[in-house]
Amino acid sequence: MINQDTICAVSTAPGVGGIAVIRVSGPEAIAICNTIFVPRTAGKDLLSQKAYTLRYGSIRRGEELIDEVLVALFRAPHSFTGEDTVEITCHGSVYIQQQIMQLLIESGCRSALPGEYTQRAFMNGKMDLSQAEAVADLIASTSAGQHRLALNQMRGGFSHELKNLREQLLHITSLMELELDFSDHEELEFADRSELSTLAAHIETVISRLANSFSVGNAIKNGIPVAIIGETNAGKSTLLNVLLNEDKAIVSDIHGTTRDVIEDTVNIGGITFRFIDTAGIRETHDAIESIGIERTFQKLDQADIVLWMIDAVDADQQIAQLSEKILPRSEGKQLILVFNKADLLADNRFKPAGLPDNVQSIFISAKKREHIDELQDLLIQAAHIPSLSSNDIIVTNIRHYEALTHALESIHRVQEGLSANLSGDFISQDLRECIFHLSDIIGEVTTDQVLGNIFERFCIGK
Numbered sequence: 001m002i003n004q005d006t007i008c009a010v011s012t013a014p015g016v017g018g019i020a021v022i023r024v025s026g027p028e029a030i031a032i033c034n035t036i037f038v039p040r041t042a043g044k045d046l047l048s049q050k051a052y053t054l055r056y057g058s059i060r061r062g063e064e065l066i067d068e069v070l071v072a073l074f075r076a077p078h079s080f081t082g083e084d085t086v087e088i089t090c091h092g093s094v095y096i097q098q099q100i101m102q103l104l105i106e107s108g109c110r111s112a113l114p115g116e117y118t119q120r121a122f123m124n125g126k127m128d129l130s131q132a133e134a135v136a137d138l139i140a141s142t143s144a145g146q147h148r149l150a151l152n153q154m155r156g157g158f159s160h161e162l163k164n165l166r167e168q169l170l171h172i173t174s175l176m177e178l179e180l181d182f183s184d185h186e187e188l189e190f191a192d193r194s195e196l197s198t199l200a201a202h203i204e205t206v207i208s209r210l211a212n213s214f215s216v217g218n219a220i221k222n223g224i225p226v227a228i229i230g231e232t233n234a235g236k237s238t239l240l241n242v243l244l245n246e247d248k249a250i251v252s253d254i255h256g257t258t259r260d261v262i263e264d265t266v267n268i269g270g271i272t273f274r275f276i277d278t279a280g281i282r283e284t285h286d287a288i289e290s291i292g293i294e295r296t297f298q299k300l301d302q303a304d305i306v307l308w309m310i311d312a313v314d315a316d317q318q319i320a321q322l323s324e325k326i327l328p329r330s331e332g333k334q335l336i337l338v339f340n341k342a343d344l345l346a347d348n349r350f351k352p353a354g355l356p357d358n359v360q361s362i363f364i365s366a367k368k369r370e371h372i373d374e375l376q377d378l379l380i381q382a383a384h385i386p387s388l389s390s391n392d393i394i395v396t397n398i399r400h401y402e403a404l405t406h407a408l409e410s411i412h413r414v415q416e417g418l419s420a421n422l423s424g425d426f427i428s429q430d431l432r433e434c435i436f437h438l439s440d441i442i443g444e445v446t447t448d449q450v451l452g453n454i455f456e457r458f459c460i461g462k
């Protein structure tokens with residue numbers, strides 16, 4: 001057991017809901033709770049309570065009754081953290097929660113840090129690091145896709161794949177190192193190099209597939225990036241606010257209102273989109289506005305979908321002015337021309353000439369919220385999220401993606417070494433590096449600093 005102290009935290013959101021759960025974990029959890037809990041039936045204290053049972057009673061400070069509660073008991077190692085754990089379900093009052101927390105701390109508990117329960121679960125071997133990270137993703141999930149990926153990762157789908165890979169790599173390494181041990185006997189070659197190449201090629205395929213899945217995983221987890229681009233005053237910020245259903249960006253008839261990038265996510269038809277409002281593109285001598293426009297082009301490059309917003313009233317002129325800048329940068333992306341301010345048109349809808357055929361276009365009025373549903377339908381069509389089966393392993397975490405990219409570089413060096421017939425010690429060094437990067441994902445070689453960064457982003461009480 002790594003942790004000697006006993007921690008406590010309110011695990012439910014403060015100030016909402018009829019009940020709240022306070023979680024106590026650590027070697028003294030049961031003893032400490034026993035000092036503040038009075039069971040309904042005399043003589044049945046928590047020390048003798050069976051694991052995985054509930055007990056009804058009250059929390060008291062001396063004679064003073066604080067609340068009537070239910071207490072659930074888990075004994076090490078069969079609990080979420082792997083430690084003795086007590087969960088006190090009390091009424092949702094913030095006052096009651098504070099009183100119970102105070103009593104627990106006076107009785108010897110320490111207030112838990114963000115993510116400390118999950119960190120203990122990881123430290124006590126209840127789950128590996130990628131599973132622990134999935135716990136945070138599961139809590140944060142707001143769409144069916146995010147939920148499915150987080151759940152699969154938390155249940156060990158990804159870890160299983162990584163363990164398979166590591167075993168195969170260790171197998172090759174052991175063959176190579178056996179060869180090294182007998183390197184005085186030059187005629188001995190324990191590892192059949194062509195067999196090793198086949199194995200390495202297989203590993204390369206699996207790692208590449210995992211690394212490549214990140215673009216889909218990232219889109220599902222963080223939202224598909226949709227950049228709203230166009231000339232100043234086209235109505236980009238107005239559209240952002242309509243899509244988010246929130247007054248997020250400042251709208252005004254002054255050209256160059258938006259100078260920085262504003263973004264937020266919203267779920268449309270079960271898909272999470274990340275809408276990015278940008279500074280309008282125009283010639284300017286204003287230094288700050290120029291930086292904003294530079295960022296507009298960066299966001300255009302990063303987007304999967306581009307909404308090119310055009311003031312329908314002078315569409316031809318806007319298209320002529322920006323075609324050179326926007327069309328070449330939209331290759332490989334979904335480009336949707338959004339003719340805005342259609343409310344000002346006398347019903348003469350047109351499709352401007354000279355645009356690629358595959359470009360979709362739509363007339364809307366952002367200000368009057370007209371034809372927004374149709375725009376949302378176009379967005380859903382453009383989203384191209386492959387339908388996933390529940391067993392698909394999709395990488396959603398940038399830390400994992402980075403580690404996989406490094407692992408891929410190492411396995412490429414292994415492959416090159418094998419085909420160049422390099423000596424076994426070079427190759428086995430690269431094999432070890434590849435194993436190292438895969439081990440980093442599941443937290444076996446991860447530094448304390450990285451661990452700290454991961455868990456501090458969790459909420460308190462989880």
Ligand SMILES: Nc1nc2c(ncn2[C@@H]2O[C@H](COP(=O)(O)OP(=O)(O)OP(=O)(O)O)[C@@H](O)[C@H]2O)c(=O)[nH]1
Binds near residue numbers: 254368
């Ligand atoms: N008539 C009409 N006016 C609109 C429409 N959408 C936006 N506007 C107006 O156009 C002006 C500019 O709107 P913004 O949303 O600030 O435009 P923008 O593209 O974000 O402008 P910059 O941030 O300067 O690049 C505001 O006065 C809006 O009220 C629309 O559909 N119809």
Ligand SMILES: [Mg+2]
Binds near residue numbers: 278
């Ligand atoms: Mg704007």
